Amino acid sequence: MTRYDSIVLGVGGMGSAALYHLARRGQRVLGIEQFSLGHEFGSSHGVTRIIRLAYAEHPSYVPLLRRAYELWREMEATAGERLLVITGGMDIGPVNGEMLRGSLRSCHEHGIAHQVLDANEVARRFPGYSLSADMAAVYQQDGGIVLPERSIVTHVTAALALDAEVHGCERVLEWSAKGGGVEVRTDHATYRADRLVITAGPWASQAVPQLKSLAAPERQVLIWTQPLRPERFVPEVFPIFNMETPEGRYYGFPIYGVPGFKFGRFHHRDEQVDPDRMNRGFEAEDEAILRRGIARYFPDANGPTLAMKTCLFTNSPDEHFILDLHPEFPQVSMAAGFSGHGFKFAPVIGEIMADFAIEGGCGRWDLELFRLGRFKMA
Ligand SMILES: Cc1cc2nc3c(=O)[nH]c(=O)nc-3n(C[C@H](O)[C@H](O)[C@H](O)COP(=O)(O)OP(=O)(O)OC[C@H]3O[C@@H](n4cnc5c(N)ncnc54)[C@H](O)[C@@H]3O)c2cc1C
Numbered sequence: 001m002t003r004y005d006s007i008v009l010g011v012g013g014m015g016s017a018a019l020y021h022l023a024r025r026g027q028r029v030l031g032i033e034q035f036s037l038g039h040e041f042g043s044s045h046g047v048t049r050i051i052r053l054a055y056a057e058h059p060s061y062v063p064l065l066r067r068a069y070e071l072w073r074e075m076e077a078t079a080g081e082r083l084l085v086i087t088g089g090m091d092i093g094p095v096n097g098e099m100l101r102g103s104l105r106s107c108h109e110h111g112i113a114h115q116v117l118d119a120n121e122v123a124r125r126f127p128g129y130s131l132s133a134d135m136a137a138v139y140q141q142d143g144g145i146v147l148p149e150r151s152i153v154t155h156v157t158a159a160l161a162l163d164a165e166v167h168g169c170e171r172v173l174e175w176s177a178k179g180g181g182v183e184v185r186t187d188h189a190t191y192r193a194d195r196l197v198i199t200a201g202p203w204a205s206q207a208v209p210q211l212k213s214l215a216a217p218e219r220q221v222l223i224w225t226q227p228l229r230p231e232r233f234v235p236e237v238f239p240i241f242n243m244e245t246p247e248g249r250y251y252g253f254p255i256y257g258v259p260g261f262k263f264g265r266f267h268h269r270d271e272q273v274d275p276d277r278m279n280r281g282f283e284a285e286d287e288a289i290l291r292r293g294i295a296r297y298f299p300d301a302n303g304p305t306l307a308m309k310t311c312l313f314t315n316s317p318d319e320h321f322i323l324d325l326h327p328e329f330p331q332v333s334m335a336a337g338f339s340g341h342g343f344k345f346a347p348v349i350g351e352i353m354a355d356f357a358i359e360g361g362c363g364r365w366d367l368e369l370f371r372l373g374r375f376k377m378a
Contacts, residue, residue, distance in 0.1 A: 004030045004165075004193040006357045007184050009172050009207055011037060013044035013148060013343050014335045015199035016155035017350025022197070023162035025354055030193070031164065032186060034171040034203075037156060041275070042201045043312050044148045044343060046222055047257045050240045051344035052089040052143040054112055056102030058320065060369045062110040064348050071347035072146060079154035082147075087235045087254055089143015090122070093244030095136050100244075103138040115139045126239060128232035128261075130299055135245075143240050145256055148343055155350070172207065177329040195357040196332045202275040202312040204336035210327060214375050215336040218313040219271040219278050221286040224260030225294060226303040233261045233301055243297065250293045260306040263294055266340060273312070280310045313340040316375075321345075323352055323370040325361070333357060334372075
């Protein structure tokens with residue numbers, strides 16, 4: 001039986017980055033993925049993801065984001081392809097709302113250049129937006145798009161070039177701690193390693209039962225519409241956005257990569273699901289929810305539907321990530337509960353998971369916000 005330094009369970013957004021960072025640091029590493037690489041059943045598909053530096057969720061994310069930007073650019077150089085498209089970004093909401101307050105707090109604490117724009121100024125500079133008079137935006141020039149499928153491909157390709165091994169279409173059935181290391185049984189074979197890194201996305205609680213109520217999969221639906229005035233939705237005049245409104249929190253993108261204006265609503269229909277049994281089709285209500293937001297705030301984008309997709313969030317109770325060692329087995333580490341905002345961090349999460357596996361901890365960042373111990377476990 002081949003023995004590896006590390007096994008990565010799940011080669012999606014985070015696992016592909018962990019695989020690369022482990023291989024880059026000289027580890028003999030195996031990545032195991034239950035589906036084909038780049039599949040559409042998890043959390044990391046749909047062409048585009050938002051990246052932004054002003055971080056309304058919590059200022060603690062900003063140092064990690066700065067490192068993520070650096071690593072995205074490094075990976076672009078390694079792969080010789082574009083993974084990051086800077087469009088500028090806007091956090092939008094009521095003038096004294098949570099979104100604006102959170103965004104401004106992270107800008108002030110971390111000296112991030114930004115501008116506050118009122119609804120008229122937004123309409124003048126970015127005419128695709130139609131905000132109500134009581135809304136405002138924090139505009140931040142570093143916001144933009146990362147490309148999730150290409151990111152997985154480039155991380156895996158770079159890892160393979162460093163002699164990593166990857167097995168697609170192979171499902172991990174169970175793992176156990178063995179003599180300071182781990183044994184991992186799949187539907188094909190059994191493997192041994194010194195360390196196990198669990199990056200199982202929506203399946204996290206199948207791999208670590210202690211995460212049962214802490215990493216809850218939720219169905220999401222996205223739409224791409226054909227704008228009535230397409231010139232208002234190109235990257236040059238349409239920054240990515242996050243928007244707090246009385247109808248919920250929306251997010252969206254200019255036309256990029258595939259035709260259409262891409263739009264979504266956080267916690268689309270609040271549907272907790274089993275990732276192996278969820279509805280991957282669409283109902284009339286799925287589109288209606290999204291159409292209400294588009295009609296209200298982006299009337300010039302409210303043309304025919306071009307595409308829809310389902311995707312999965314994996315929510316932690318406080319919507320902050322879980323990055324930690326396993327509570328019983330320090331040779332096992334996990335990255336879970338990305339709560340719909342993890343992709344932009346993928347390369348820095350990969351680096352942190354390599355630290356956990358190689359050094360037994362991560363000294364380079366303050367990860368207090370992400371400790372598993374902040375929750376009571378089942
Ligand atoms: C609609 C939507 C919009 C989003 N928008 C943004 C955004 O704009 N910006 C942003 O930063 N983030 C965004 N996110 C969140 C981000 O995409 C996720 O946080 C990120 O993709 C999570 O990556 P992951 O590696 O944890 O999960 P995944 O990429 O799903 O990877 C987990 C992998 O583990 C595999 N696996 C699981 N169990 C097993 C097993 N037993 N054996 C073998 N393999 C296994 C799975 O098949 C899967 O490939 C969004 C998410 C969704 C759904």
